[in-house]
Structure formats: C-alpha cells, structure tokens
Amino acid sequence: MxxxxxxxxxxxxxxxxxxxxxxxxxxxxxxxxxxxxxxxxxxxxxxxxxxxxxxxxDRPARLDAFFRMMPKGGELHNHLSGAVSTEYLITLAAEDGLCVDTATMTAVVPPCGPGTRPAADAAGDRAFHDALVRAWSMEDFPPDGNGHDHFFDTFGKFGEVTWRHRGKLLAEFADDVAAQNQSYLETMVSPASWSANKLADSVGWDPDLAALYKKLTADGRLDALVDEAVKEADDGDAEFRKAAGCGTERERPACGLTVRWISQVSRGSTPVRVFTQMALGMRLAERDERFVAVNLVQPEDWDSSLANYSLQMRMLAHLRGIHPEAHVTLHAGELWPGLVKPEDLTFHIAEAVDVARTERVGHGVDLVHETDWRSTARTMAAREVAVEVPFTSNAQILGVRGAEHPFETYRAYGVPVVLATDDPGVSRIDISHEYAYASRTYGLSYPELKDLARASLEYAFVPGAxxxxxxxxxxxxxxxxxxxxxxxxxxxxxxxxxxxxxxxxxxxxxxxxxxxxxxxxxxxxxxxx
Structure with missing residues (x-):
C-alpha cells in the first residue's frame, strides 16, 4: 500500500x-x-x-493547465474497477488472453469459441478497439440517450478483466490521481465477495439482526472472511508495488500517494448477503488500517434496492453499535423524478443521515425532492456530513446538470461539499475536469475552489486531529x-x-x-x- x-x-x-x-x-x-x-x-x-x-x-490550454496544477487534496468517491482508462482494461484483457463476446461486447474466459474473438485483436483492428471503448465506457454516448443503463452495464462487460488485477488497477489509477496534484485516495473494492456470499447463503436470513450477527460470527466464520480479505489486500499490495516499481529506480508517482480502501456492499443482493458484506467491511475497518469504511453500491433505483433501502439503513445502524470505529459513507439520493416513483424520492438522504448516521453522502442529487429536505440539509451542516459531488456522473446517469443540481443548495445551507469523479475511466474524465466544470458552471472563484479542495482532506477518513x-x-x-x-x-x-x-x-x-x-x-x- x-x-x-x-x-x-x-x-x-x-x-x-x-x-x-x-x-x-x-x-x-x-x-x-x-x-x-x-x-x-x-x-x-x-x-x-x-x-x-x-x-x-477564454484560453482553454492555459485553463486546463491551471486546473491540472491546482492542488486538489483527496479523491474520496470512486470505484476502482471503473476508475482506470478503458484502453488500459483492453490491454489487460489481451495480456490475460481473454475473449470478447461480439454480440454483447463482454469479456469472457478463453478458449475463444464461436461468437467470440480474442481481446488481443483490438491491438490490430481499430474498429474492434473503438467498439470496445464505446461498450466499456461513455465514449461517444449520445447526450440524449439512456445513459443510466449504458453506464451501469459497462461494469458487467469488463468485470472479467478487473477482478483479476486489483494491484495493477490501483497503480494505474494512483498515477492519474498523483498527476492531478492530489495526495490522498480512498477507493472502493469488494473484499472476499464470493466467500461472503457463500457464508450468507449458508446462514440464511434472520430478521433479528442481533441473532443474525451472532450466527455469522459463530466459530470464527466472520473472522475467516476478514483473514481472506486481508490476504487479498496483501496480494494486491504486492502486485501494486511491482507494477508501480515502488522502491526501485523506476518508481512511479503512485508510490507516494496515501491510499485507503472502502468496502463495497452490493445493495441489490439478498438481505442476508447485504448484512454479511456490511459486517465484513466494518470488522475489516477495525482490524486493518488500510480499510476505513463501508459503502452501498449498485443502482439505488433497482427494485430490490428500493424495496430494502430502509432495512439496509437499520442494518447499518445496528452494526455501527457493534463496530463504532468503522466509518460509513453512503450512496444516497442518486435518484431523479421519472427514474422512480415520487414516493421513493422522499426519504433516502434523510434515512442515510438520521438512521444509518452516515458521515458522508455520495451524490445526494434528489435533495430538494425529499420530505422536509431543509431540515436534512441543516442536520448535515450541523453534523458536518459532507456530500460527495461527481458532476459528470450525475449528468451521464441521471441527466442532472447545471441549475438542476443541488450543489449550490448544499453550499447555501453550509453543508460540506467535496468534488469527486465516481468512475473516471467509464466517464472519460478526471478530477481537474470536475473542478473546471464547477468553476465554469457556478462561477466559483479561486478561493472557493481552494476551500473545496481543503474539504476533500478535512472530510477524508484520515486518522488524527x-x-x-x-x-x-x-x-x-x-x-x-x-x-x-x-x-x-x-x-x-x-x-x-x-x-x-x-x-x-x-x-x-x-x-x-x-x-x-x-x-x-x-x-x-x-x-x-
């Protein structure tokens, strides 16, 4: 690390x-x-x-250089699998000898049978390469298209590539973060996910959360998952150090970056799997300093996500009482009218803040559509619950941009705001782009941008005063x-x-x-x- x-x-x-x-x-x-x-x-x-x-x-080259050179503190909201460039994923797919299903443009394991072709073909076939880039990212995606579905579908298409190389992905992304003049990175991964789901299924659901936790921890089963997750992290660290050349004459900038992990929880899974992944992530955060928090991922608007949202907030509240040292940051309010029923827009951020006691909110786009949203905003300000704002992701997935975005509302209420990228590889942007967008769209001055950058470290999960x-x-x-x-x-x-x-x-x-x-x-x- x-x-x-x-x-x-x-x-x-x-x-x-x-x-x-x-x-x-x-x-x-x-x-x-x-x-x-x-x-x-x-x-x-x-x-x-x-x-x-x-x-x-009005001088694009100088303006780009300004935002790239500007110190921007920490990158707090991103998913490692979606953070690196699509071109790098294609290179990894070729190195691993993977194939591509030409009907769905999904990476699959070899041998390459009918309907597939080697990913390595992309090196010599520009049309095939460009088709992969479009399928695995938002490149050339029409602004008026269904960005939501295309965005989330990319992860399934390149998933066979990303799970194999946590360390190489980190080396690539950390280099990008350092090049953006940032000094700290929190990035999301799914620790011991297969084993966690296997344990959850063997235990079975119990609505008595205390009883369910007791079953998961019986005979050291949860600790065994923690051991596996630590081993994964150790292996990833070794791959990272080798890829980045740490400690050698060819050491890359990534080696000087402070990196911490956030454990992803797949909110669309069954309740017992979600609870198990939460428990694993929180126990891991207390045992291994490389892990700092848990977060819920996958679309918030899926039927299963909507049906179980309040239950999941109660799960987190219960587990926070057991693991008080683990941090929580939550995707909440990544919704918009027309995407879900009106009643589903009324409470997600409030419950993340008041029930789960999250320390940061990711996205928070539907704020003003929530019941008594002003009270929620005041609570966030008073407790210093920061909101993580990835402008490009919000535009691509939800179609929300400019004056429709609650960015200015959060700031007016004194809620801490942190700019982030979400999935810069998929979105084809970087954090400098997000700062430039904020400055251009909302007329922010340099001192205001500077304080946004300061907030990215102030509200990071870094220990110490x-x-x-x-x-x-x-x-x-x-x-x-x-x-x-x-x-x-x-x-x-x-x-x-x-x-x-x-x-x-x-x-x-x-x-x-x-x-x-x-x-x-x-x-x-x-x-x-």
Whole structure:
C-alpha cells in the first residue's frame, strides 16, 4: 500500500509565498455561498491567483493547465474497477488472453469459441478497439440517450478483466490521481465477495439482526472472511508495488500517494448477503488500517434496492453499535423524478443521515425532492456530513446538470461539499475536469475552489486531529490553537504545532496541501494579458 510521505518541516518556501492567513486583500471579498464563505476575505495570493484564473477563462490550454496544477487534496468517491482508462482494461484483457463476446461486447474466459474473438485483436483492428471503448465506457454516448443503463452495464462487460488485477488497477489509477496534484485516495473494492456470499447463503436470513450477527460470527466464520480479505489486500499490495516499481529506480508517482480502501456492499443482493458484506467491511475497518469504511453500491433505483433501502439503513445502524470505529459513507439520493416513483424520492438522504448516521453522502442529487429536505440539509451542516459531488456522473446517469443540481443548495445551507469523479475511466474524465466544470458552471472563484479542495482532506477518513479548528465549512479554515500564528505549509516554529503535524496523519496531509497552495499561488501571481 502506498505510504504517507510528509513534507519535511525544514523545507521552507520563500516567505513571500506564504501570506498570513486572513491577510486583507486589496480587492473586495469574493462572492461565495454558505455562512463562512459569505465572510471569506481572500489573501493577497488568493486574489492574484483569482485574477489569473479570470484572465485565462477564454484560453482553454492555459485553463486546463491551471486546473491540472491546482492542488486538489483527496479523491474520496470512486470505484476502482471503473476508475482506470478503458484502453488500459483492453490491454489487460489481451495480456490475460481473454475473449470478447461480439454480440454483447463482454469479456469472457478463453478458449475463444464461436461468437467470440480474442481481446488481443483490438491491438490490430481499430474498429474492434473503438467498439470496445464505446461498450466499456461513455465514449461517444449520445447526450440524449439512456445513459443510466449504458453506464451501469459497462461494469458487467469488463468485470472479467478487473477482478483479476486489483494491484495493477490501483497503480494505474494512483498515477492519474498523483498527476492531478492530489495526495490522498480512498477507493472502493469488494473484499472476499464470493466467500461472503457463500457464508450468507449458508446462514440464511434472520430478521433479528442481533441473532443474525451472532450466527455469522459463530466459530470464527466472520473472522475467516476478514483473514481472506486481508490476504487479498496483501496480494494486491504486492502486485501494486511491482507494477508501480515502488522502491526501485523506476518508481512511479503512485508510490507516494496515501491510499485507503472502502468496502463495497452490493445493495441489490439478498438481505442476508447485504448484512454479511456490511459486517465484513466494518470488522475489516477495525482490524486493518488500510480499510476505513463501508459503502452501498449498485443502482439505488433497482427494485430490490428500493424495496430494502430502509432495512439496509437499520442494518447499518445496528452494526455501527457493534463496530463504532468503522466509518460509513453512503450512496444516497442518486435518484431523479421519472427514474422512480415520487414516493421513493422522499426519504433516502434523510434515512442515510438520521438512521444509518452516515458521515458522508455520495451524490445526494434528489435533495430538494425529499420530505422536509431543509431540515436534512441543516442536520448535515450541523453534523458536518459532507456530500460527495461527481458532476459528470450525475449528468451521464441521471441527466442532472447545471441549475438542476443541488450543489449550490448544499453550499447555501453550509453543508460540506467535496468534488469527486465516481468512475473516471467509464466517464472519460478526471478530477481537474470536475473542478473546471464547477468553476465554469457556478462561477466559483479561486478561493472557493481552494476551500473545496481543503474539504476533500478535512472530510477524508484520515486518522488524527485536523489542522483546522471547529467546523471549517461554517467558520472558515482557521488553524487550531496549537498552530496559531503559524503559516501552514512553512517550517513549523512552535513545539505544539510540530507535535500536531508530526503526530497526526490528517494534519500532516493538510499542512502539505497548504505548502502546495502557496507554491501554486506564487506561480500564478500575474494575470495573462
């Protein structure tokens, strides 16, 4: 697993690159949403960088470079199997000798019989290659088509490729994340999924959740699943280190990234399988520091997902009482009118927050269609329940974009917002694209974008105390008392602040990010004319 690399505290940048926090700018406060953002006064470096951003808005190449170079903290919402490029999946399929069913464009195991052809053919047949790219991603998909079905269908088509190579996929994706100037990654996988389902089926469903948990843990059966999941992770780590060249002269950027796993739970499965996968993921998060949380995946609008949604929230509530150290982040509210019945739009986010006590909400697109949604938004703000927003995914799957998206509503209510990619390989985008979209569509200034990037580390499941005091979304990003008077990102002067930064992985990541912001702002101090 990629390890945490900390910026040496003695590595000072020029003092001019680090204006004091909160220093007044010559320009008026830039417009923003939310209680803290309304009072946001940019520093001189932020104001100059915002002026640079304004000067290149009509210069695509410079604008792309700006967003790629901008420090963007953490990538918190993505699925590893859908994160890497389709071209890389085709390469892996060829290396593994897989075949492709030409009727469905689905990867299948060899030998390649009638109706199939070797995936390796894509290397010499451009038409076949391009057909695979279109089938396994959203490439060339018509904007007015049924993006929902095509998007989710891709995973079944390339699934025979992705389950084999967790480490290689991670090396590829982690390189992309590092290239986007991000320092932290949480990515979703399904640990010991076949064995978990086998155990669930052998135990059978029991609506008494306490009794069901007791059956799953009897004779060390759940612990055996944890052992298998740990072994999978160890094997994946070994494959990752080899693919990324970690510790060699050919070490790739992926090796310097901090990576953590989130355990996926297939919400469309039977109740006993869902509960078993949840229990495995939460027990795993308490035992192995590489795993931090659980999340429900698969379409929220499937009949089985809708029928069992409230039950699944109660399952999580029960398991949280047993495994309090495990984090929970939930796909909730990835729905839209016309996709489901009106009554199904009224409670998903609220139950994720109030029943399952999720710490982050993924998507949350149908917020304003929920009953008493303002109360839910206020609760999320008060508890600092962040919402993970992947704009492109929401547009491709639900057709929701621009003013229809609740992005501005969340921010107006003071809910922490984190930008994410969801499945960048399938969507054919990257996190820089999502920041550029946010800036262009909602007229965000550089300080607002900077605070979105800060939020991606503040609400990541990284252990340790934060560099920021209180509720930074509501109160602004102000350093904790231990670091009062320090310039985040420069060499630490006080012993109290040094103890915090050296002893807290979260504070260390945030300190590194502030140094990166200072360097970025210095490099973009002059508008382009």
């Amino acid at each position: 990629a390890a945490l690399g900390l910026l040496p505290l003695s590595a000072a940048l020029p003092a001019s690159a680090h204006p004091a926090a909160g220093a007044p700018a010559s320009t008026a406060a830039l417009p923003a949403a939310g209680p803290a953002a309304a009072l946001r006064v940019p520093t001189p470096g932020e104001a100059r960088t915002d002026a640079y951003l304004a000067s290149v808005r 934060s560099l920021w005091r209180g509720n930074p979304t509501a109160e602004g990003y102000r350093t904790v008392p231990a670091c009062r008077g320090e310039r985040p990102g420069t060499p630490v002067r006080s012993s109290a602040c040094r103890r915090l930064v050296e002893g807290s992985p979260k504070a260390a990541l945030e300190w590194r990010q502030e140094a990166a912001f200072a360097a970025f702002e210095t490099a973009h101090a002059t508008p382009v004319r």
